[in-house]
Each structure stands twice: as structure tokens, then as C-alpha cells.
Amino acid sequence: MKHIFVAIVCLLGSMSLQSCLHDDKEFFDESAANRIESTVENTLKILESSENGWQLHYFTGKGMTGGGYTFLMKFANGKVTVAGDTAVASPTERATSSYTVDRSMGPVLSFNTYNDIFHFLGEPSYSEIEGDQGDWEFVITKLTEDSVFVRGKKWENEMVFTRMPADLDWTSYLNSIADVQKRLGVNYSVGNSSDASKMVEINSSKRRILSRSANGQIVEQPFYVTPTGIHAVNEPVVLEGNVVQDFLVSKTGVLSAKDNEALTLNAYVPGIDAWLGEWTLSAMQGSCDITISKVKDEENMLMGTFTSDGYTYNIELDFNPETGDLNLPSQMIEDPSGRYPALRLMNADLSKSALLGKGGMNIVWHGVSQEADFEDDGTLTADGYTSDTFVALACTSKGEPITQNDQYVFAFGWYFLSNLTPNK
Incomplete structure (x- = not known):
């Protein structure tokens, strides 16, 4: 009886397999290889058919953790x-280079020779071994006459090439x-609110x-x-219950919601008093607490006071009323330990x-992140x-470096400065 049951199961499985094979033949009139070849040819035809090329809104970073950019491309x-x-x-x-549409993962659009402009966002650097995580190979996911939908082969961001109007001048x-970019500030707020x-x-x-989200x-x-x-x-x-995806930027740099121009955001510039108080200065090495206060009879100068190795130091910070930023310049400061005639607080690469x-470093306030x-x-x-x-380089009263065993002497250092956060 058991043998009969096994035979029936095998027979049913065979019939099912034959049915599936029959269905596959019905649904696909050509082989997978032929279908890919057809898509490759169609992609090449569509890409080179646009008289004025294509626009690509391009995104970097896996999961779009980078930025958004615009490229214009003409294929021929x-x-x-x-x-x-x-x-x-x-x-x-x-910049002109070669491209191919190959069959490595289905149809793949590849910018296969170096392009000075397009490969810029994927180039490795000293500090970023993966560059900005930009792709230059794209799996083609969908084709229409006016759009080519792609997915980055390495970083997997979804993007779309869209056909450019024939009469649109690229440079203009x-x-x-570029004009909009120049008008953008850092902080914008509704009603100049902080x-x-x-x-x-x-x-x-x-x-x-x-x-900030609702929560x-x-x-x-x-x-x-x-x-x-x-x-x-x-x-x-989301701003005060309004949902905004597109902002218009006026000639004076004011933002407004594209679909609700009554909702406007003005550039927010912190006043000098916003910098007064207790802060934490963070660096890869050398972090400390610092108190910022006003300097008597100096309108746009502040003083930063902090302690390092038991000694209290004072440094100058310059306030820019137009931008609301601080600037930490290179400067001569006193040595509270008395070991050296003076210290030269100086910037370094x-x-x-x-x-x-x-020169020096700017300290720029970010209103949303509050740092x-x-x-x-x-x-x-x-x-x-x-x-x-x-x-802080040990030096003479004239600013000449002091050395010990042919080495510079440093009283303290802030290595790879990152941010300044308020102590609440």
C-alpha cells in the first residue's frame, strides 16, 4: 500500500512540473537572455534618442544618508x-567619457571610464575611503520613453533619469x-523663533x-x-501642522512652502547674547567645559574661559553680527602656569x-540640532x-616658538574639533 501511495505522489508531482513548464512557455515567448538583450538595445536607443539629454537627481550614501545632486547628461x-x-x-x-549598458545583473548602465564630473562623488579621499558613497553603475529597473528608472548597484539608492526639454539651455x-544655492542660509524659522x-x-x-517631527x-x-x-x-x-516637500527661495533668501506661500521662514541669525553661558567643547582629543562671556567695551568680542590640567585659560572669540557665527582666530594668550613667557593658540591642519x-575656525549654530x-x-x-x-604653542614674548630637544612644546591641544553644545 505504501508503495502505491509513493507512486501516486510522484505521478502528481510529475504532472505538476509538466504543467508549470507549459505555463512558462506560454508566458515567456523568448528566453531570459533574449529578453535582457532586447532591454539593453531598447535602453541604448532611448538614452541616445533625447536631443537635449537627461536630468538625473542623484543621491549618495547607503539608504540616502548622503546628499542630493543634479546631473545633466547627453548620450551619443x-x-x-x-x-x-x-x-x-x-x-x-x-566632461565626456564612455558608457555601456551591459548584462551583468540584468541590464546595467555603467559609466565605465573616468568622468571628472560624474565620478567626483564616489572618489575615495584621505578621510573618506568610500568617498561620498556615490554610484556610477546602475541596475535598470524600468523604462519609458521619458524616464529611465535605476537603482545604484553598490549603494542601492533609487533614482530616475528624466528627458530634458529640447529648448532648455544647460548653462542657464x-x-x-547655483543662484539658489548662494541664497541659502543655515537656520530658518517661522516668525524668527528660536x-x-x-x-x-x-x-x-x-x-x-x-x-523636528511632531514628537x-x-x-x-x-x-x-x-x-x-x-x-x-x-x-x-512638518511645520506647525503644515506638510512641506518643496520650498521656494526668494531673491532675499526667504523660504516659503511651494504649495502654501503664506508659510514663510526667515533666516535665523543668533544674537551675541545667544552665545553667553556654559558650553561643552568637543574634540577627538582635548574636550573641555568652557564659559563664554562678554568683553567690556568690545561690541563684537567674547571671551572663552576654560580649565586644562588645573590651569585656567582665557581666549578671544569674535562675533559676526551678519551671520551670527563665532570665529576662533589664531592669537597670543597668557600662560597661567608661568612656565613660558606666552602661548600662541594656533590653528593646524x-x-x-x-x-x-x-586664519582659524568658525563656530556655526544649528537651530534644529541645538548645537x-x-x-x-x-x-x-x-x-x-x-x-x-x-x-597652544609655547613661545617667547615675541611669539617665537620655544623648543625642547628640537621639539615644539604644547601646553594643550584640541585635536579635530567637532562641536560646541550648551550645558543645560
């Missing part, structure tokens, strides 16, 4: 000519984006926008710049092991240096 005869927004290129700059279009729930924070260098959590996501404003990519921004002593970041002030950018560290 196996070559692609690329232009990019102001984050990657000037509006008039163009990119100049419009309340984090009524603020939007824009990180233009990383193309990230921050806001007070920080929501951070990529945005890209358009000729009229900015577009938040993943989730809309630690990543290049270079003492600079010229201030240390940023290079750009003084030595043209020379290829970036301030990331401050050290």
Missing part, C-alpha cells in the same frame, strides 16, 4: 557628456540652481535638511536644489600634520589647507 555613440550642479562643477563645465539651468520645532536647518555642503525627534534627509528652491527627498517637513597660525559646529573659515583654502585643530 557610446559616449556621455556630463554637467553638474554647483556642488560638483561650474555651470559651464562639461545650472546657473539658476524654538527648534519651528526651525529648518540646511547643511548646503552635505545637501541635508533637518527638522520632537530630529528628522534628517537629503535635498536637491532646483532653479526655484529646494526639494526634500524622503519625508516632507592635523590631517596634513601642518601648523598654520593664520554649534566648528568649521574651517576658509582662510587657507587656496593654499590647500583646512583648519581642523587648535594647539
